[in-house]
Amino acid sequence: MSGVAVTIRNFAFSPATLKVPVGTTVTWTDQDTDTHTVTSTGSGGPLHSPALATHATYSYRFTTPGTYAYLCTIHPFMTAEVEVTR
């Protein structure tokens, strides 16, 4: 299946709401000079990136429909979500 990119720039995830079909691999790329993470909101979510330095990437393949909220644990005001549809 196809891949989709999310950019981290200026302390924001772009796009903030991403809609993708099941099976899509989403890749986040940090374009900031600051380090960020891609981490599921709350407990039990699937997104757990390590600390992403500038130009570092993190990928996850969504296999179950649903809405996946996530944030940067270092800058938790940075929030976004991925909506996965059949």
Place this chain on the structure above:
Amino acid sequence: MTGYRDAQDPVPDGAADQPAGEHGMSRRQLMRHAGWFGGAVVLTVAAGEVTSRIAGPRGTGAEAVAATGGALRFVQVSDSHIGFHGPANTDVAGSFTKAIDQVNALGFRPDFVMHSGDLTHLSTADQFDQVRQMMTRLRTDRVFTVPGEHDSIGDAGRAYRQIFGSGTLGDGWYSFDTHGVHFVALVNTLSLEKLGHLGTEQIDFVRKDLSGLSSDTPIVVFSHIPLFAMYPQWGWSTDDALKVIALLRRFSSVTCLNGHVHQLFTKTEGNITFHSATTTAYPLPKPGRAPAPTPQVVPARQLKAALGIRTVGYRQGDRELAVKDERLA
């Protein structure tokens, strides 16, 4: 110091509830401050820096307290960000070393030193080991810490607790008593959702911890992220802090000391005074003055002036603690 310099400027959103008076201290804060020393406080303004000094021979802040035996004197350092590499400070280890040297040269041995979080920049084993080793140089009886969000990246604070969490409860919180003061050290950098968060287990701990204390016990609360709404848009607040604030209301003197925001800021709400500390690493913008709270690149001399350490003194029987911020020498 540097934080007070611009404090008379309007700060968005609740950060400036107190009307700013002389040099950013509200009249009430100034009076409380003067009241603590029981004498005149002279605000010296030099090169934009505001320093409070007691008129008379007793010295300043913790040194004044030291003049009477049996007083409590401790130091707060914060946000050393060991492992940070960037133009905002190309040598954070060197800055933290200077801060440690300055603590060791205070002229008195602090009863303890509290590092209020973001010891490391990225929570790596090497960074934790480096900052731990550096802090062994502190000439003090005890070093305490609370974790910052930079100390709990990817592992919900496990690596932090392995090194700094012995003797703590839950996710790393604890309390202790010395010199008639009750200290509570909180963890509000885990389970973050936009803001700092304490959680019900920790709030229950605080409730039980405070329940046996008489209301005239001075309370000091440490946390990394401010317990007051300094600037929620940048996460500079704690979403469930009001539950702890409610438990603190009955005490006659409460002092909350935090880090995280890399700049000095003071706010009084009734019986509770909040003091944000500066950093030893790099400045962050004032609330809302930049698109994001990114490390600020400033000229070398300005950088030094933005960094600092804090000494706190308390004499048994007094109502207030004396908080004194010093820039890095």
